[in-house]
Amino acid sequence: MRCIVQKYGGSSVADAKRIKQVATRIAETAKNGSRVVAVVSAMGDTTDRLMGLAREVSDGPEPRELDVLLSTGELVSCTLVAMRLRTIGIDAISLSGAQAGIRTDNRYGKARIAGVDTKRISTELDSGKIVVVAGFQGITEHHDITTLGRGASDLSAVAIAAGLNATRCEIYTDVEGIFTANPNFVPSARKLDHIGYEEMLEMASYGAKMQPRSIELAMVYNVPVYVASSFASSTGTMIHGEVDSMDSVGEIRNKARSVPTESNVAKITVRDVVDRPGLSASIFEPLTDADISVDIIVQNASVGGTTDVTFTVGSEDLQQALNIVNDTAKKIGAGEVLSADNLAKVSVVGTGMQNSPGYASTMFRTLAGAGINIEMISTSEIRITCVIEAAFIEDAARALHKAFDLDEIS
Ligand code: ASP
Numbered sequence: 001m002r003c004i005v006q007k008y009g010g011s012s013v014a015d016a017k018r019i020k021q022v023a024t025r026i027a028e029t030a031k032n033g034s035r036v037v038a039v040v041s042a043m044g045d046t047t048d049r050l051m052g053l054a055r056e057v058s059d060g061p062e063p064r065e066l067d068v069l070l071s072t073g074e075l076v077s078c079t080l081v082a083m084r085l086r087t088i089g090i091d092a093i094s095l096s097g098a099q100a101g102i103r104t105d106n107r108y109g110k111a112r113i114a115g116v117d118t119k120r121i122s123t124e125l126d127s128g129k130i131v132v133v134a135g136f137q138g139i140t141e142h143h144d145i146t147t148l149g150r151g152a153s154d155l156s157a158v159a160i161a162a163g164l165n166a167t168r169c170e171i172y173t174d175v176e177g178i179f180t181a182n183p184n185f186v187p188s189a190r191k192l193d194h195i196g197y198e199e200m201l202e203m204a205s206y207g208a209k210m211q212p213r214s215i216e217l218a219m220v221y222n223v224p225v226y227v228a229s230s231f232a233s234s235t236g237t238m239i240h241g242e243v244d245s246m247d248s249v250g251e252i253r254n255k256a257r258s259v260p261t262e263s264n265v266a267k268i269t270v271r272d273v274v275d276r277p278g279l280s281a282s283i284f285e286p287l288t289d290a291d292i293s294v295d296i297i298v299q300n301a302s303v304g305g306t307t308d309v310t311f312t313v314g315s316e317d318l319q320q321a322l323n324i325v326n327d328t329a330k331k332i333g334a335g336e337v338l339s340a341d342n343l344a345k346v347s348v349v350g351t352g353m354q355n356s357p358g359y360a361s362t363m364f365r366t367l368a369g370a371g372i373n374i375e376m377i378s379t380s381e382i383r384i385t386c387v388i389e390a391a392f393i394e395d396a397a398r399a400l401h402k403a404f405d406l407d408e409i410s
């Protein structure tokens with residue numbers, strides 16, 4: 001029997017009316033003869049509100065308490081969805097992350113899933129129920145509640161789908177699928193029918209709206225993930241392993257597939273770092289310990305025995321990162337620490353970029369043509385990313401979308 005895991009994001013369950021609509025959708029899937037597990041996020045901006053409340057009563061809320069508080073958002077939505085399902089005559093039960101068997105480590109606020117024990121979910125499914133699970137949360141081996149990081153209900157859903165060996169994981173959200181660029185920036189952006197895990201992973205890490213860890217997990221367990229709108233009935237995007245790279249408009253293989261963008265990027269430069277083994281490690285280790293993720297790193301050629309090291313962090317981590325790096329710079333006898341905010345990343349992603357020169361120069365030439373200065377560059381086998389001033393992000397995305405032939409084919 002088909003087993004479908006559906007995830008509904010915060011905007012899809014934002015109020016009672018939407019919760020009723022979601023329940024109807026879940027019920028329809030079940031009527032088509034599938035076993036259904038629904039994973040829900042907290043209603044609307046509940047998580048932000050709870051976070052705000054915590055900050056009002058405490059400057060530094062204790063992470064363990066904060067996680068219990070935040071986990072309540074998803075409990076509200078999962079119980080309401082289950083109640084609605086029963087009201088329309090469908091047998092359903094809600095489960096917290098803990099009850100659903102999501103086991104995690106104890107890194108509050110960004111816990112990692114250690115395993116999913118699907119026994120309880122399976123028992124409920126076997127008895128003919130729809131199971132509605134609270135996303136975003138789990139439980140440690142000492143029975144403490146944890147949360148998995150912002151936006152991590154996607155991850156809960158994929159983990160449960162992997163654990164159940166589900167037919168697929170469907171993510172219902174406020175966008176119609178995965179686009180070739182952010183449609184708010186690039187009006188000619190197109191929805192992709194299919195995309196491979198690797199491309200999606202690069203896109204998710206570089207700005208497309210999906211939680212990167214959930215894609216990673218889907219790739220490891222080979223869970224097909226379908227992303228679609230919970231409001232419209234249009235076809236969404238299928239993320240999976242074997243992609244023929246042909247989307248509905250006859251996309252040919254080996255082309256750039258998308259231009260993801262990401263705002264809220266900041267950079268830090270440490271001047272005059274002595275050019276000696278171990279010094280880079282001493283800059284980045286304390287950041288890792290503080291769970292600050294560093295992205296693009298550039299080290300200048302050494303002049304007179306010292307180099308400058310520049311790297312990007314998310315704007316939200318800038319202040320904390322600066323405090324740490326200032327300390328380190330003193331300890332290792334480096335020079336000034338400089339920083340800049342208001343940066344953005346624009347990338348070109350596509351498996352076809354592998355082993356084909358020309359993509360980088362086209363990208364740089366296009367940005368130059370639009371009068372946009374490149375501050376930093378990074379590449380993977382299937383991606384080129386430029387850091388630019390945030391003010392130019394829309395211009396950059398539009399110019400690149402056109403230059404790489406991604407504009408709508410009319
Ligand atoms: N409610 C959580 C958040 O807002 C988890 C999620 O939406 O996926 O981050």
Ligand code: MG
Nearest residue numbers: 010041042151
């Ligand atoms: Mg949310």
